[in-house]
Amino acid sequence: MGDEKKKYRSAEWFGAGSKDGFNHRSWMKNQGRPHDQFDGRPVIGICNSWSELTPCNAHLRDVAERVKRGVYEAGGFPLEFPVMSLGETLMRPTTMLFRNLMSMDVEESIRAYPLDGIVLLSGCDKTQPAMLMGAASCDLPTLVITSGPMLNGKFQGRDIGSGTDVWRFSEDMRAGKMTLEDFMEAENCMSRSNGHCMTMGTASTMASLTESLGMTLPGASAIPAVDANRYRVSHLAGRRIVEMVHEDLRMSKVMTRKAFENAIRVNAAIGGSTNAIIHLIAMAGRLGVDLSIDDFDRLARGVPLLVNLRPNGEYLMEDYYYAGGLPVVIDSLAGAGLLHADTVTVNGSSIIENSKGARNYNEEVIRPFDKPLNKDVGLAVLRGNLCPDGAVIKPSAATPELLKHRGRAVVFESIEELRREVENDDLEIDESCVMVLKGAGPKGYPGMPEVGNFPLPAKILRKGVTDMVRISDARMSGTAYGAVVLHVSPESAAGGPLALVRTGDMIELDVENRRLHLDVSDAELEKRRAAWTAPPPPLERGWVRLYHDHVTQAHEGCDLDFLAGGSGAPVPRESH
Template identity: 65%
Template sequence: MTTEDRKRQVKLRSAEWFGTQDKNGFMYRSWMKNQGIPDHEFQGKPIIGICNTWSELTPCNAHFRKLAEHVKRGILEAGGFPVEFPVFSNGESNLRPTAMLTRNLASMDVEESIRGNPMDAVVLLVGCDKTTPALLMGAASVDVPAIVVTGGPMLNGKLKGKDIGSGTAVWQLHEQVKAGQISLHDFMAAEAGHSRSAGTCNTMGTASTMACIAEALGTSLPHNAAIPAVDARRYVLAHLSGMRIVDMVWEQLTLSKVLSRAAFENAIRVNAAIGGSTNAVIHLKAIAGRIGVDLELEDWTRIGRGTPTLVDLLPSGRFLMEEFYYAGGLPAVIRRLGEASLLPHPGALTVNGQSLWANCQDAPIYDDEVIRPLSRPLIEDGGICVLRGNLAPRGAVLKPSAATPALMKHRGRAVVFEDFDDYKARIMDPDLAVDASSILVMKNCGPKGYPGMAEVGNMGLPPKLLAAGVKDMVRISDARMSGTAYGTVVLHVAPEARAGGPLAIVREGDVIELDCAAGRLHLDVPEAEIARRLADWAAAQAVDPMDASGYRHLYVQHVLQADEGCDFDFLRGKRGAAVPRHSH
């Protein structure tokens, strides 16, 4: 069928607003015309929304005004009409207490903006960590044609003539200050070269991970994930994406046709190959829940475990996103997986109308150090380690590629912090009863507990141990960890402490066993004692006054646990794009 044939058969959604010769059509067109829009723009052209998370308070996305202009050029060239609109921009770098608290809020903004406005399809401008899942979640709930355009990673950071990674360098340098290895002056001097261009973190943090996930899911054009933010090719990709979204309208290529079960399984395998962030576990689950795909924690074990990490990138490896793009980017990784029969579903559909494998099977690979061959992986098994046991009945996760192999099976006594404030107050104490074999445990930092499940799970080590040369310890919490961080860190313990999970009753000196290979996280306390402690805990609970009103009240009342993606219980599932009744 030709494009012209499709145009005759497809009824544009925007025609519900602009396609009638009555009072309502008059009013909708008339109001739009006050922007200088000529009449012919309403004559059967697809109206393409550009969902923009630009904000000067979201530095990762601060260049999106220019990016949007290139998308508009592509839409106009392909015969569509672009309409740009803002949505809540939840940037990780400035927003307190954590951008995760407002991921669902942003998704609601996106969903209602798309459904309630005259658009036939949407281009999602994403970048900083939570904007990618938030916009995909919102668009999935409406299920219109949609394409992702990522802002891209910033250029390599520089310190004393050497490359440093945004995010990761902060954790490393801060530990060195606490250990007395560098001066405070040297630490502060690194700030200027740390983030030296527009774009997201240049390590394989959550932003880069989710950009790769969006590409692996098939929701973006090839190479979307890795082109540097200030590279002219980023703007070319934006232009081409604008052109492609117009064709997607005529092809009726909606998100539900792309976000299949097969697409999610491909994304899980790719996450292992790139050494992706543990945050991808939560975000993928949330996106899947919106589109109606039943994704479980065990899928990460079944599909991800045993997959080698091929991308040698900080925080797991040596290089940064610039080198990753120059080495071939994500298509090169997918080619490596496909040639080794490690791509679960090569035929999965992508937004350009081709299969994932068709897009990547001939992808050039320019650097075997950055994107390693399977015969020489960075990590033999880079899949997310899913843990269960009496300490995490509904699961917890650990990122093997960022952990110390010797600590992946460990038994130690707990040093317990009741919350993040307690941790900050006591971790610097030279009299803290802790040694290298101890396990640091932090409670009340989960979805309800923080609230928002902040990225505080990678607790910095006690200075007295750092000074003694200790570089890693087992750490356990119901929090998340920045994708730029590293260490043997158990995260997302579910149920969280605030929701009455067993983590709530761990006491100083309790023995905990971690066995990543066996997927086990065990509190060595008799079950009867655990039950008694939980009963005492429940009797002592009181309502936090901060949870009594506002958005925080909505969040605490309705947020799901980490194993369910931390979405709101009332947001799961598609609600579709049916046009609401007009009010005129």
């Protein structure tokens, strides 16, 4: 084997002339592999989050086969391996509890095996950041293929979208506006194909941001899961990852500070999920890139909302792809001077070069820069005595009249209490009140579930009211909507000011001035704090206890404190 081939990390496993090399090659040959596959060609790990328990990712075995074709054509040696999969639709108590565990699975699998380059097959909400976080900690040449969105749902002659319309249908049924029969029929009409949510939820958001970070091939993020173009781009990705290994184009060269700044501005323009804040901060932390919650407010200001997709607008991902997809948005932002041009993507060019001249085929779906859906309505970061480390609201998803509001707090100590009391017509609440939920943060639930867009009281819905100010230390599904303040930090279970709020307190929300204030004196808050006791850990053993003891707060990305920064992917010690 020549010197050129010895540069690959995998040669330490498969190189000739040793007992270990004999063993490694011999065992791999029990799958019928010819000897020349071990001749020093780059080994490409296809890291697959496929699972029948993760409907978004259930077709990724087929995608993996297309990647393998491309790898073989380019002279590489593809090896597919499974990792933990996080099924948003089925997993309890919340997939966010397991994002960091999955990232550790990805990281340790990459580090322990003879891999020179990685293709990550992701899709569902948490699988995307988890895989990127884990791979970033190893910093090998890496490329991502997302699962792609489902086709539009079709119900009674109109399009419906996953998540967003579920919340609407559920509230309509509680308010007596929709029959149970229609509700059940809509269930059969919503999820028409393989793929993740076809709204601009967290999965679509993270797919878009993965592309804007430069980690996918151009235009790949919006291709529907069942469109032949997704297989085509997967085949091309297999070819490209082999070239990336030759070029030593590692993740740290792609996911730079400037790439993250591009992603933040793209997120504002597409109306992306609030979850993006937590995930991007965590991903940046694995690479040692300095990124804070305040960057999202600063960089998103002045960026118009260009994408008319639910929950912020009218259309769905299939329409978005046919209109031109993310390259149109990137080209528009680049034309306004809002993106860094001196970044590199996995194909060797910048996102600006990749998107230059992208054509918009439907300006109702993707608005021109000077005719946006809304102006300056990106994610807003609030500060105040109720959230000293920040809180988040998505103005484009809220009723405009509620973006400046003062109201009486109605407090729920847990999500279970809230769900019980909202059906109680004796609950002392009206539409001017501010609903406050505690115990739903990273430590408190644990796992920070997507319960921030909690339901309105039944008696309020019957009035025809569809939105109220709601505040919590929880997250919100990217498919949801409402005047919802999220990610209050520090959380209540960690002793943040949210833990001290009582029913009857007055709370002021002023989104324009980025202010969230609890109108209670410092002296009274100190008195309450002295009487407060921290809740006990949820479990005494296993992953949940490790998570509870080491998870950071929302403004820090909810990663485990000992996972910040990466150690690369050195060759492990010899096997014995």
